[in-house]
Amino acid sequence: MSLKFFLKAYARIAAIAAAVVLVCVLLFNGINSVREQYWHEQAMTPVMRWLAAAPDPLRQYHWMAPMFGLHSGVAADFGLSQVALERLGYGQVVAQSTDSGYGYYVLGLGGEVLGIHLEQPYRDLARAISLMVRWHLDTSPAAQRADVAQQLAESLNLDIRLVQKAEDLPDQQALERLGDTGLAIFEHGDNRARALVRLSEGALVVVTLPPPFNPWGWPIILLLTAVVGGVLAVALFLALRFVESHLRKVESVAIRIARGEMGARVESEQGTLVSRLGASFNGMAEHIQRLVQVQREMIHAVSHELRTPVARIRFGVQMIESGSTQEVLEKQLEGIDGDIQELDELIDEILTYARLEQGGPVFSLREGSVTDIVRQVVSEQRLIREGVDIECQIDEASERWAQADMEPRYIHRAVQNLVGNAARYAAGRVRVSCHLDEDNCRIDVEDDGPGIPEQDWEKVFTAFARLDDSRTRTSGGYGLGLSIVRRILYWHGGQAFVGRSDVLGGARFSLVWPRLKPADPDL
Numbered sequence: 001m002s003l004k005f006f007l008k009a010y011a012r013i014a015a016i017a018a019a020v021v022l023v024c025v026l027l028f029n030g031i032n033s034v035r036e037q038y039w040h041e042q043a044m045t046p047v048m049r050w051l052a053a054a055p056d057p058l059r060q061y062h063w064m065a066p067m068f069g070l071h072s073g074v075a076a077d078f079g080l081s082q083v084a085l086e087r088l089g090y091g092q093v094v095a096q097s098t099d100s101g102y103g104y105y106v107l108g109l110g111g112e113v114l115g116i117h118l119e120q121p122y123r124d125l126a127r128a129i130s131l132m133v134r135w136h137l138d139t140s141p142a143a144q145r146a147d148v149a150q151q152l153a154e155s156l157n158l159d160i161r162l163v164q165k166a167e168d169l170p171d172q173q174a175l176e177r178l179g180d181t182g183l184a185i186f187e188h189g190d191n192r193a194r195a196l197v198r199l200s201e202g203a204l205v206v207v208t209l210p211p212p213f214n215p216w217g218w219p220i221i222l223l224l225t226a227v228v229g230g231v232l233a234v235a236l237f238l239a240l241r242f243v244e245s246h247l248r249k250v251e252s253v254a255i256r257i258a259r260g261e262m263g264a265r266v267e268s269e270q271g272t273l274v275s276r277l278g279a280s281f282n283g284m285a286e287h288i289q290r291l292v293q294v295q296r297e298m299i300h301a302v303s304h305e306l307r308t309p310v311a312r313i314r315f316g317v318q319m320i321e322s323g324s325t326q327e328v329l330e331k332q333l334e335g336i337d338g339d340i341q342e343l344d345e346l347i348d349e350i351l352t353y354a355r356l357e358q359g360g361p362v363f364s365l366r367e368g369s370v371t372d373i374v375r376q377v378v379s380e381q382r383l384i385r386e387g388v389d390i391e392c393q394i395d396e397a398s399e400r401w402a403q404a405d406m407e408p409r410y411i412h413r414a415v416q417n418l419v420g421n422a423a424r425y426a427a428g429r430v431r432v433s434c435h436l437d438e439d440n441c442r443i444d445v446e447d448d449g450p451g452i453p454e455q456d457w458e459k460v461f462t463a464f465a466r467l468d469d470s471r472t473r474t475s476g477g478y479g480l481g482l483s484i485v486r487r488i489l490y491w492h493g494g495q496a497f498v499g500r501s502d503v504l505g506g507a508r509f510s511l512v513w514p515r516l517k518p519a520d521p522d523l
Helices: 002-052 062-068 082-089 123-137 142-156 172-176 218-258 276-324 326-357 372-386 396-401 408-425 479-492
Strands: 071-073 092-098 101-107 112-117 158-162 183-187 193-198 204-209 366-369 388-396 403-406 429-434 440-447 497-498 509-516
Touching: 002 112, 002 123, 002 142, 002 218, 062 123, 071 092, 071 388, 082 092, 082 101, 092 123, 101 123, 101 218, 123 142, 123 183, 123 193, 123 204, 142 158, 142 172, 172 479, 218 276, 276 326, 326 479, 366 372, 366 408, 372 388, 372 403, 372 429, 372 440, 396 429, 403 408, 408 429, 408 479, 408 509, 479 497, 479 509
Parallel strands: 388 429
Antiparallel strands: 071 112, 092 101, 101 112, 158 204, 183 193, 193 204, 366 403, 429 440, 440 509, 497 509
């Protein structure tokens, strides 16, 4: 049951973890798609607005048409959504992903839509911006070139530096890649793209672009951490609330029991976290209720049982005081001695039953011979039950498995109680038989007496319960013998049964317990 419970707990944890991972993946992809589009729009906004500010961008920047697909047209030519068209109307730059890259759109001065398509957005963006910077610097006077570079840097949100010293030059590989195009794209340690541009006069310019789109930026990491923490916090809160609600049930039942409601029990669903606690608590409550009931019954029964011998002793003392002959005195003393013996036996029975009922003795199970105990009990009973024929039947198969784990003293007491009880009610014959095998031990005690009605088969094992009203020493007993037998077998991991003897016609009592050392019966 513990393995099943932990497997279910681990399965639930795995399901929650899988759900959290799925939610995080969906959030990551969804948010990053929006973030990436926003990054493209922000990165291209300076370039697109620069184009939109030109009176005739297709003619002024004609070199961008074949290289980056610069074109213009009406809104319907671009297949933009209604939301994108509204954003264009507000003067915003719209970025839209395509099968082969990204398209960027802005509304020009004449009301036409300008579009650029980049297959490798970040690298092509670096080329487009670098070529635009080179075109503006080439068309500017040399004396004003530094001011124009500064204006371009502020307008395009870039870092543009004219190379004036040797230490400002990039590595040799970037210089070699200038070639005929006069443009070389390279990256530095911070992953930001840089362009080395050669002007028509031979001057070199380094253009540094903004950082590329980072899907693992701190906002997304913070959001995913918040989502994971929130989901785990909610799951933990619900789990603790679930456990707390069940623990409150246990607490309420404990309070009810403390108030005297001994029948209160914990109701918990199977497989829940506290189901085993509830089951253990219910077992404890049942045990306490049984102990309280036994205590009440014992006090009532003991007070009733003590009255008869005490009354007889009082009567015997009075007879001794008024007795005149030695014969009368001896008879009364003999009766008093018998009554004291009866009290001693009653006290022994009560103490034995109380010790077994209130948690059991400290059993020291060891290997012993079951058949030897049965033979010993039969021989002892034959001496004190002279008018009863007590038989002992043990076959060879049982002798083979005679050694068993048990507490010999208590097994002897159980068999002795059954044989003595059978001899008390038998017409003249009692049979004791052993049936032992590799797994179990069974002892049957049968008699030819009147038997026990089937409706009373369980009642006979109840403490102080007797099927007749006799209180005499010959057949009455105290009503504890069979209760002691059942408790002894309980602490051996077995059971005591009663039925009808098919051979002798009277009652048949059976003791059954495992040969191997039994597990704790309360588990």
